[in-house]
Amino acid sequence: MPTIKHSVSLAVLVAVLAWSAPSMANEAGDLLAKMRNAVHALNYSGTLVYSQGNELSNYQISHTLENGTEKESVVRLAQGTEAGDENVESFSLAKLQQVQPQAEDVYTLDLGGQEFVANRNCQIVVARPRDGMRYLQRYCIEPDSGMLLKYSLVDRSHRSVEQLMFTALDIVATTSDAVPPIQQAPVAAPAAAMPSKDWIFTSLPVGFQQVQDLQQDGVNGKAPVRQIILSDGMTSVSVFIAPPGALGMLDSMGLSSGAMNIYASEVDQYQITLVGEVPVATLKSISDALQHVH
């Protein structure tokens, strides 16, 4: 009799888990969508800490929405005496784009526990890659407002390669409860090249697909450089192809800064440089798969 009871209990447990898993993924997806809208539509100000690799910096951010127009500023609070650069920084979390549908093929969305960040409760949402070709993305979102309080990119060894976290945040209540969807102004892009037929990828890491093919001006009046942009729905890789005779690079090299990696190689005397917020192994895989069709 205990055996039957055990089996029934196990069946119920598995059924509950089977029912709750997609439900949690949907909830996580909904929360990400809410966050994407909130960072555009809410009026907020605060300070955040941003860490990239071994560096840590402190920022003051404010964002307002007036008559449908977003105004925002981000200022780095300089530490020590190193300040002196003429750049005044202003960017926005509102540059955040919606997660693309194909991301579901390569990431699983999960709801985590609750945290307390900047004196607010937030719900952890994790976009966990199904393979080692991209970083894990971890968000902590205030459920009521949808505001992002904490974000990190984590590599396979569970090391946070980039992270931002609010240390103080004020959200001003809006007059309307219903937050209207915000239309983002598109970035002015250079001329789009014809879809590349002379350059093909024999294979790509799962989920990555070509989303743009741009023609960029060359450095110092040199020949134009092609920029092919690949995306897996949540993160992107740029493949720069410079023709033979362009300014010289090493045959093969790599650089890393936080989550951003750079990998360079040469194919048919063309200089190939890949830049993206993915592990360098992913860049190398893409580079190896690139072929010049004569």
Next chain:
Amino acid sequence: MNTIKEELLSAFLDDESNEFERRRLLDELKKDDEMGATLSRYAFMGEAMRASKGQAMGQGVSLLSRIQDELEDEPAYTADNVVPMPVRANTATKVHSYRWLGMGMAATVAAVAVGSVLFMGQPKAPDAQIAAAIPATPVSTATVVADAGSTDVRIQQVGRIDPQARDILKQYVSQHVKYASTTVIAPSIRAVSYAND
């Protein structure tokens, strides 16, 4: 907030903290909201004091410019100090593979042993309906498998670029940040300098 935390904050704001201290500060900030508020207060005070000395508030170094500065700081290329990157890391991959193979076999044996023990304690009736109820776990079908570890090691070994390459890389990073990496949050932080274009 205790003295150690205050010292961590103070060292960070004075730009005197090392990597370990910065990581510890970050860990502490996650747990201590009062510390976060103090950090903000100190930072504002520092800004105000610098402003009183004639330096406009908010004059800082953009993250993108710091990436570019790191490129600038790279030692200049000379033919002697270049470490050529091998096209295929055959040896490293094989050693890695055998190591993983051994670890995999050990893990398999352990899993079988644990599984056997659990199985012996389970009811004998087949639970087909239970198996059917378990959601199918999507299997990763990556067509490209790369040895991230060995590549990361190599990337650490190669740090010599010439000034021309620096200029090119600066432009590439800028173009990537501007046109490609708007799908996640952190890259938008890197894009700060473009907001003033």
